[in-house]
Amino acid sequence: MDLLSVLHFDELSHGLANLSMFPYFDMAHYIVSVMALREQPGALEVSRVSPLACWFSSMLFCFGGAVLSGIMLAEPPVAPLSNSTGVLLASVIWYLVFYCPMDLVYACASPLPLRLVLSGMKEVTRTWKVLGGVTQAHSKYKDGLLVMIAIGWARGAGGGLISNFEQLVRGVWKPETNELLKMSYPTKITLIGAVLFALQQTHYLPLQKHHLMFIYTVFIVVNKSRMMLTGSSTSPFATIESALYKTLFAGYSPYAALISEVKSACIDNSSMNKTTTTKESSENGSPGQETPTSPATGQSSSLEAKEESPNAAATNCKKTN
C-alpha cells in the first residue's frame, strides 16, 4: 500500500514536473493577471485614455517577474519582449479583456467556477517561475542562498514587488505602501516557495526537486481555491507569523518611549492625538492585525519632529552614511 502510494506520488510529481506551461497555463496566467489589472481603481479609464499605457501595464503584470529578475541579475529587462509568441498571446488577451465588444471575454471569465480554474492554473505557473528564478541564480552564484531566494522571489512575484512603478505607468503614485511594508498573500507565498526551493537546491532540504514542486503546487492551488471559495483573505500562516513576530520583533524600546515623551511635548494638540495613536497602534501591531495607519505616513513635517536621538547634538540627525 505504502509503496503503491509512493509510486503514484512519484508518478504524479514527474508528470507535473514535465508539464509544459505553454500555452494553456501561460494563457490562464495572462487572463487572470489582465483581469486583476482591470479591477484596479482607475485602470479602465486609463485603457480609454491611453491604450499604450494600459498595454504596458498589462505586460508588467504578465511579465513583471521576468523583468525584475532580469534587472537584479543585470540581464536585459527587455528580454521578455523577445518571446514574441508569449507577448502576442498576452497582447491579444489584453485587447479582449479591455476592449471586447460588450465586454464578452471579461463577462465570461469573471464568474467563480471558471475564475477558480484559471486561478488554479495560474498558481501552477508560480511554481515554474520560482523554480526558474532559483535555478537561474544558482547557475550564477553557486553558494548564494540569499541570491537564490531573492531571484526566485522576484521571478515569482515580480509583478507585485514592482507594483509602485507599475502604478506610476498608469499615473497613480502611492508611496505610503509597498509589498515590503504590507505583504499581500501571493507575495508571501512566493517568498516561502523561494526559500524552500533555494534550500532544496543547496541540499539543506532533503527533498527531490519534483517532489517539492508537487507538494508546493498542490498546497498553493488548494489554498488559493479555499480562499476564493470562502471569500476569506486570512493567510494560513497568520498564527505562525503572529507568534514569530511577538517573539522576535515586538520588543519594547525605552528609547522610543523617551522619544515619544519629547514628541508629546513638542507637537501641538491636533497632531499629537494622531501621532500618539499611530505610535501605540504600531507598537502593538502585528502582521495579523492590520494597522491601517501604517508608519509610512508620508507627512514629512510631523515625521521630522519625531524620533530625535538623545545624542542629536553630537551626531547628524540626518543620514550620516
Next chain:
Amino acid sequence: MDLLSVLHFDELSHGLANLSMFPYFDMAHYIVSVMALREQPGALEVSRVSPLACWFSSMLFCFGGAVLSGIMLAEPPVAPLSNSTGVLLASVIWYLVFYCPMDLVYACASPLPLRLVLSGMKEVTRTWKVLGGVTQAHSKYKDGLLVMIAIGWARGAGGGLISNFEQLVRGVWKPETNELLKMSYPTKITLIGAVLFALQQTHYLPLQKHHLMFIYTVFIVVNKSRMMLTGSSTSPFATIESALYKTLFAGYSPYAALISEVKSACIDNSSMNKTTTTKESSENGSPGQETPTSPATGQSSSLEAKEESPNAAATNCKKTN
C-alpha cells in the same frame, strides 16, 4: 527624367547616410536640449541653487536616450560618460546657456530663425539615434521585432520617456502624467520611426536603409519646421489616430456602466460630481481631444472607491498576481 531624379534621390540618401553627426549636428542637439530644459518651470532656480543638479539634468536631456537604451539592454548606463568629448561639449553648452553673462548665448539662440535651423539639425540626429538603437537591438536579438522597436524608441526619445525621473533630479514630481499616458509629438514621431526602421531591418518593409533614412529625416525636419513656423502643436497624424482609436479602443463597456452606478451610490455628492465627470470625459476622450482631467488623478481615496468588480467577494480587489 525619372532615372535622373532617382539618381539624385539615391545620391542625396547616400550623402545623408554618410554624414557625420559630430560636431555640428550633435552641438545643435545639445543646444536645443539644454534650452528646452531651461524653459522648464523651475529649472532656472535649480541652476542657481544647485549647479550640479542642473548639470545632471542637462546631461539626461542630452544623453537620456543612450542611458535608457543602455539600461534596457543591460549595458552600463554610465557608458555615455565615457564619451568625454561629447560630454565636455554638452557641459560647455550647458554652462553657456545657463550662466553666460547677460544671457548672451540664450538670447542669441532663442530668436526663431536660428532656433529653426538648430531644431532642424536636431531632428536629423533623431534619425541617427533611432537607427542606432534598432541596429544595436538587431545585433543582440535577430528576430526580436518588438525589442528593436523598443530600443530604437528609447534611443531616440529616451529623454522624454524618462522625464518623470529627470524631473525628480530637479525636485519636481508629477506622477499623474508621463509620456505613455500623454505622448508628446517628439515621442510619437520617434515611435513611428522606430517601427519603420525595425520593419526595414527585418525586411518586412521593402526599402533600402539609406532611402528610409532620407525620407524619414526629410519628413521630421519639414514637419518640425512647419510646427515652429505656424506655432501649431497639432500632430499631423491626428485624424489617423482618431480614426484608429474610435475603431479599436473606444468600445462601450457594460461592466464599467454597472460600476459607475455602484460608484454613484457609494460616494458623497462633492466627489461624485468630479468622478462622474471624469468617467464621462474619459469614455468620450480620444488622443486628439485633450482630456486634462486624465484618469491618473492620484487621489487614492476616491480611486479606491471606484471600479469594484461584481465578483469582489470571490476575488481579491487588489492585485492577485
Next chain:
Amino acid sequence: MDLLSVLHFDELSHGLANLSMFPYFDMAHYIVSVMALREQPGALEVSRVSPLACWFSSMLFCFGGAVLSGIMLAEPPVAPLSNSTGVLLASVIWYLVFYCPMDLVYACASPLPLRLVLSGMKEVTRTWKVLGGVTQAHSKYKDGLLVMIAIGWARGAGGGLISNFEQLVRGVWKPETNELLKMSYPTKITLIGAVLFALQQTHYLPLQKHHLMFIYTVFIVVNKSRMMLTGSSTSPFATIESALYKTLFAGYSPYAALISEVKSACIDNSSMNKTTTTKESSENGSPGQETPTSPATGQSSSLEAKEESPNAAATNCKKTN
C-alpha cells in the same frame, strides 16, 4: 629628520593600505549605518510594523554603494547579497540595534566616545570604497575620467545618493529634495575623494596611491571627529564653495528678470509673495547659506505659471526633446 619622517609617513601609508576592512572596520560601518537609519523619522515604527522593510532599508544603508555602482556598471545589483558573511554580520547588527531587549546595543553605542571611534572607523572604510569604485571603473574604461569619478562617488556615498528610493522602501517619499539638490557633508567629501583618486589613477595627480589613501583617510577622520566633538555641521569647504559659486554660477539673468515681471502680473497675491520670496532667496542663495525654500517646490500649478520663454509662441513651452 626629513628622511625619517618620510619613512614613517611611507610606513604608515603602506600599513594603512594593507589593512583589512573585515571584520572590525566593516562592523563599525554597519553599526553606524544602522544607527543612522534608526534615527531617521519613522524608522522605529517601520521596524515594528514590517521587520522585512526595515531589514531591506538597513541593507541599502550598509551596501547601497555597491548596489548603485553595480547598477551603473551593468553588474548584478544583487551581488552584495552573495557576500553571505557580510550580509549575515550586517543582519545581526540590524537585529541588535532595532530589537535588542531594553535597547542595550543602541544605548551602549550611542554615547559620544564610542560613537566617535565607530564613526572614525567608518570613515576609514569610505576610502576603501571610493578607491574600489575608481579601480573597478578604471578596469572597464581606461581613460574614462568622468566614469571613474562617478563610480567612485557612487561606491563611497551610494547609500546617500539613493536615499529617495531607500525612503520609498519605508513608505516615505520626499521628492522635493535629493543629494544632488542639497548635498550632505558625507556625499560632498566622497565626491572630492573620488575626484582625487580618479586623477591619481590617470596620473594627473602626482601622488602614489597609498600616500593619497593615507592623506585622504586622515583628513576625513579628523574632520568627522571635529564635527562630532564641536557639534558643528559647517563644511570645511564652505568658503571655497562660496567663492567658486559666486564666480561661476551666480550670474544675473536678464531673461529671468523679464520672466519674474510676467510672473508677478500673472499670479495672485497669496502665491506671489511666496514665489517672489523663493526667486529672490534662490538668486542670492549659495550652498553655504541654506535656502530652505528650495526651488524644488513640487507645486505643479504654481510652477506651470513660472518661467515662460519670450519665444513661447514659436517654441513648445514643454520639453521639445
